[in-house]
Amino acid sequence: MFHCLIVPLFDNYFTATTMEPFDNEAMKVKYMDKKTIEKIKKDLLARKTQIEEELKNITEDDGAGESEHRTKFPDIGSKPEENAQEIGEYTTNIATEKVLESSLRDINSALKRMEDNTYGVCKYCNEEIGEKRMLARPVASTCVACKSKLQSKN
Numbered sequence: 001m002f003h004c005l006i007v008p009l010f011d012n013y014f015t016a017t018t019m020e021p022f023d024n025e026a027m028k029v030k031y032m033d034k035k036t037i038e039k040i041k042k043d044l045l046a047r048k049t050q051i052e053e054e055l056k057n058i059t060e061d062d063g064a065g066e067s068e069h070r071t072k073f074p075d076i077g078s079k080p081e082e083n084a085q086e087i088g089e090y091t092t093n094i095a096t097e098k099v100l101e102s103s104l105r106d107i108n109s110a111l112k113r114m115e116d117n118t119y120g121v122c123k124y125c126n127e128e129i130g131e132k133r134m135l136a137r138p139v140a141s142t143c144v145a146c147k148s149k150l151q152s153k154n
């Protein structure tokens with residue numbers, strides 16, 4: 001009963017969204033509907049804002065622009081155990097900063113690919129990566145096949 005009811009609804013949904021006209025420039029992304037990409041874009045922008053906030057908390061503004069950050073050295077105190085704590089925090093912050101900056105780079109290049117209409121296309125084989133993978137990993141720029149080939153080489 002449930003099956004019979006839900007399937008026609010989804011058929012209509014997919015037909016309606018994939019039948020949208022595309023101009024030639026956007027042909028490359030025809031397999032992912034614009035609404036899905038818009039949704040992913042919104043998520044990426046939200047994540048970007050969040051990362052920038054986190055980076056602001058652990059770095060000093062050195063005026064070098066948004067891609068360069070300098071990890072703050074915490075000033076807890078001058079006792080030996082406080083110094084050790086400062087160094088510990090500093091080390092953690094450097095590691096966190098590296099992770100955040102690399103996520104930020106991934107997000108920015110994903111957003112750039114959306115602008116260029118190459119989002120969801122594998123950078124190695126030029127085949128579509130697939131909506132399922134893009135939803136699971138919105139910053140992916142390689143398809144599963146190319147990624148596993150690369151990993152087996154390393």
Ligand SMILES: [Zn+2]
Binds near residue numbers: 125
């Ligand atoms: Zn590929």
